[in-house]
Amino acid sequence: MLGSDDADNFNCIQGNTNFQLENHCEFAFTHSITVDNNGDASLRGLLSDQLPLSGQGTIRATNLSTATTEAEQIVDTANHTVSWLIELSSNNAIDNSTVVIQQSVVTHELTTVYQFQLNPFIESVWSLTALLTCFVMVLALPLGIYYASIKREQRINLIRDDDSESE
Incomplete structure (x- = not known):
C-alpha cells in the first residue's frame, strides 16, 4: 500500500535510462479501472507528486531556518482535501452486499530539518x-x-x- 517501504509504483517521478526525471503519474479528474476475474480492483491516488514518498526530501537553502520555512511551505501547499466519487458500472446487476470499499490515508508532516553533512x-x-x-x-x-x-x-x-x- 501507499507508504510502505516496497511501494516503488507510487513514486511518480522516476529516473529513465537517460538519467532524466520523468513523471509517470497521470494528472486527471477522472480515472477508471477494470475489475479482475476475482472481482477485485485497486485504485490509488496521490494529492501531490512534489512530496517525498520515501520519507526524506532535500531542499537547497542558505541556512537552516530558510530550509525549514521552505519545507513547511511544500507540506502546506500539498495539504488538500479531496472527495472521491466512486461509480460502479456493469452490464449485469450489481449486488450491494458484494461491494466493499476500503480506504487508506497517508499523511505527510514535517518532523525534522537538518543540515546534510x-x-x-x-x-x-x-x-x-x-x-x-x-x-x-x-x-x-x-x-x-x-x-x-x-x-x-x-x-x-x-x-x-x-x-x-x-x-
Whole structure:
C-alpha cells in the first residue's frame, strides 16, 4: 500500500535510462479501472507528486531556518482535501452486499530539518577509488597494451632472426 517501504509504483517521478526525471503519474479528474476475474480492483491516488514518498526530501537553502520555512511551505501547499466519487458500472446487476470499499490515508508532516553533512573519511575513500580507477584507465591500460605490442614485436624479430640464421 501507499507508504510502505516496497511501494516503488507510487513514486511518480522516476529516473529513465537517460538519467532524466520523468513523471509517470497521470494528472486527471477522472480515472477508471477494470475489475479482475476475482472481482477485485485497486485504485490509488496521490494529492501531490512534489512530496517525498520515501520519507526524506532535500531542499537547497542558505541556512537552516530558510530550509525549514521552505519545507513547511511544500507540506502546506500539498495539504488538500479531496472527495472521491466512486461509480460502479456493469452490464449485469450489481449486488450491494458484494461491494466493499476500503480506504487508506497517508499523511505527510514535517518532523525534522537538518543540515546534510558529509563523512570526510568515506568521501576520501571514494576520491581515492576514483583516482586509482582513472590511473588504471588512463595510464596502466594503454601502457600495458603498448608494452605487450613491443614484446610481440621482439618475439617476431627473434623468430625472423632464427629463420635467417637457419638459411
